[in-house]
Amino acid sequence: MSSFIKKLSQSHRDCPECPSPKLIHAFFESTLGLLFPDFASELLKEEDQIAEKIEELKHKLSRILIRNKHLHEGEGAEIASLFFEDLENVYDLLQQDVEAIYDGDPAAKSKTEIIRCYPGFYAVAAYRIAHSLHRLGVSLIPRMITEYSHSRTGVDIHPGAKIGERFCIDHATGIVIGETTVIGNCVKIYQGVTLGALSVDKDDADKKRHPTIEDYVVIYAGATILGGDTVIGHHSVIGGNVWITKSVPPHSKIYYQAKMYNPSSNETDTYIIKSQG
Structure with a gap:
């Protein structure tokens, strides 16, 4: 038993260098809620609220990256800034994905239904956010995001895949x-x-x-x-x-x-x- 305790002790000493799944999942959910209020815990109706939320999430990502330098080769704060500069592009791509799903599914009664109810959209949203981090040279964290989505939707998209505009997954599982x-x-x-x-x-x-x-x-x-x-x-x-x-x-x-x-x-x-x- 003592050797087993030593093994566990060593694993716990090594783990602080790794971001916890809970932390990464919370960051992803908050980012998704920023892009789509359907997922937000609170609505941000004023522009200054949006700006504050972006700065809050940028700071959180920056801290995660600074504390985990082994997961990237750049500067944590700079990568975080580049990620949020790219977030408008991610948002525009996701809007096109929603359009494609709506146009291609006669059962879809509204775009709100797609955003709130369709696991295919959720999986693609997780992929596009993770892919943006992947392109910036961040390892592990993008995979944690897509695997979190995988556990919820049954859709496994690697963040390294390259996916174009108006991507539609129907009956996703x-x-x-x-x-x-x-x-x-x-x-x-x-x-x-x-x-x-x-x-x-x-x-x-x-x-x-x-x-x-x-x-x-x-x-x-x-x-x-x-x-x-x-x-x-x-x-x-x-x-x-x-x-x-x-x-x-x-x-x-x-x-x-x-x-x-x-x-x-x-x-x-x-x-x-x-x-x-």
Whole structure:
């Protein structure tokens, strides 16, 4: 038991250098509440209140980064300032995401409903905030934000992924978007989609391991697309439950065509690519 106590004591001595999940989750929720009052604990109706809140959150982020210099290579206060300078861009992208979800979902009665009720929006909001920190060279904290969202929504988006404008996740759950995924503009994906890697070899950690999805692609439920060299061409439609490890030309439709089993021919499901280009 004494050796076990020593191990725990050492882990507790080492831990103060790490920001607690509770602290990071609170910062994210406060930032999201600043951008969208639907998530705020109190409404900030005056401009000076907004300005004060921004300075408060900037100070909190600055302190977190200054206390955890091992998580970045810059100056904590400068990174915090750059993050809040980029926050308007994050806000504009999220507004476009809301528009895309509203335009693409007949069940959505209002944009307020999307913001307050749709886990897909929440997951994308967490991603965009985390991605901004990731781009500034901050490690661990962006992942803590997206994993917090993952635990609430079932959507796992790595903060290193690159996602364009008007991104729409419908019926969000069970979605995985890997670290080196590149997604263009006006892409829509449904539940159970995986954009993953063909290899989990540590030697490939710095390589592009995940697919590229070009503009105006729709990916239906359960589809799995793997590999860093795999490109889904623009304006393509990927059917449900397909497994793709090779590139697809633009304007394609990909789906499984189920056939009735015939013992004499021993037919199985057939993988179909229909090109419209």
